[in-house]
Amino acid sequence: MSDGEGRQCIRCGDPEGTVLLERCVACGRYFCADCAYRATGRRFDSAECSRAFFYGDSDDYESDDAADS
Numbered sequence: 001m002s003d004g005e006g007r008q009c010i011r012c013g014d015p016e017g018t019v020l021l022e023r024c025v026a027c028g029r030y031f032c033a034d035c036a037y038r039a040t041g042r043r044f045d046s047a048e049c050s051r052a053f054f055y056g057d058s059d060d061y062e063s064d065d066a067a068d069s
């Protein structure tokens with residue numbers, strides 16, 4: 001397995017060359033136009049990524065330990 005080449009759509013698995021791949025700005029994975037999720041003029045590989053991009057990563061929102069007690 002070599003990385004760097006042989007990119008493929010994470011959704012349908014179509015290889016680059018067969019389809020035009022785009023890179024998701026949220027997760028960096030590649031997807032083809034057929035599988036693209038469109039949100040306000042941008043394209044993502046999934047609805048989750050569009051949410052992550054627009055609303056930020058809400059996974060570690062609770063880093064609020066400023067008080068040292």
Ligand SMILES: [Zn+2]
Nearest residue numbers: 009012032035
């Ligand atoms: Zn695809």
Ligand SMILES: [Zn+2]
Nearest residue numbers: 024027045049
């Ligand atoms: Zn993504």
